[in-house]
Amino acid sequence: LINHKSHYPTTTHTHNINHHTPKHPYIPQTPLTHRWKECSPGIWIGVLCDRVWKIWQTETDLHFQVYPSWNAQDGTKTEDVPVRGTEGECINTATDTSYSENQLGRRKRKQSSTKEINVNDGISSTKISKPSKHKIRFLDKLTEDKDSSVKSAEFGTQVKEEITCQDSEQTLEDMKALAPDCILRDYFQLDVNLSNLYKHWSSRDANFRNVSSSFEGVRILRQDPVENLFSFICSSNNNISRISSMVEKLCENYGKMVAEVDGKYYYAFPPVTALVDDSVENELRNMGFGYRAKYINTTARMITRDHSVEWLHGLRKRNYEEAKSELMKLCGVGAKVADCVCLMSLDKTESVPVDTHVWQIAARHYIPKLQHSKSLTDKLYKEIGDHFRELWGPYAGWAHSVLFTADLKQFKSLLPVKVGSLPEILYVQADNCARENKN
DNA sequence: ACAGGACCTCGACA
């Protein structure tokens, strides 16, 4: 999720290679996960914790709307959280009975609080108008730690402690019981002070400083380990659009439907147990998963037979090296996929997944000798990761995602052009053109 | 420790 607070393509140092025009002043750009879609300009819809959400943001706030489950068997009312309308944006809610509209067309919930989460880097979060029980925990933590977290973040050592305000034993089932704003705060890891981290990385890395000015607000999502693991198993030797459609097929065929919104059905990611049957490999092959069908089926079986889902979640409590090597024992999980799971769902902020893009970035800007390397060997893989950990510190994985995002074709047009680095930019443009041609 | 190849599928491109 990119926060466009200060840099959107209007400022002087933004270069519009593709004459790309923003559709909306505060568009959160592509989330680098396969489960969110932009349903209307600036508004993203997706499934999280077995419920459908719409989210969007303004400069300071993250807005959200949660849809009730398709069939809530337990009879409890699913939270129907109101949002503050943006520019009279009208959201059609499936079950909309608890809302009324004022004359501006803004939706307001009878008898209750406005929900908005301030995304302004956690510690300055004061705008939550009526915190729920779950939210209070974060706020207490935040206010208590305010000084120390600022201080430690200056040294790039920000605080594993902040992450512990998320209960690391929470499985998906536990998460579903939380208040919606608590779920989102956890998912976007809003208690991690991003701007302090950016300052730290920028102070140590000129290339980061240059690139990151156009890519503020890039956060690592705290995703469910099961969903994340199987999604990344699909990613091997594959392209993004096909990965997304494969994840979608997994959900539609093996996950339960959670809601119908705007005439579309939405499905939860299937539990591991839904993927263990012997028949699954063939079924997936017929759906076009190729050799990954076996990886998925085998890994599902390995987890349920040799371990448990709790074991997978429990890797959050182990250290990075242990968690990674445990993951790599699974079928279809090599160093890169293991690092992705570590970083994006197991709280291993120092994990740096090295794929072909990161390899190229490292070769271009950080480790020139890589230009001559023919393939990404285990040794080089570790060397690249260690280099970035050394340079960026304990949140190296978060820093890496900023450069990775900037390297994606769809974001190239946002890169800054500075006179002093013209040759380099020309190279980037050439590279960009090359990719445009191929794809 | 490293290089090389197979592996599924599907667009894009020649």
Place this chain on the structure above:
DNA sequence: ATGTCGAGGTCCT
């Protein structure tokens, strides 16, 4: 109209 290539890797030799 067909063939080739490569995409956010992994596994095996």
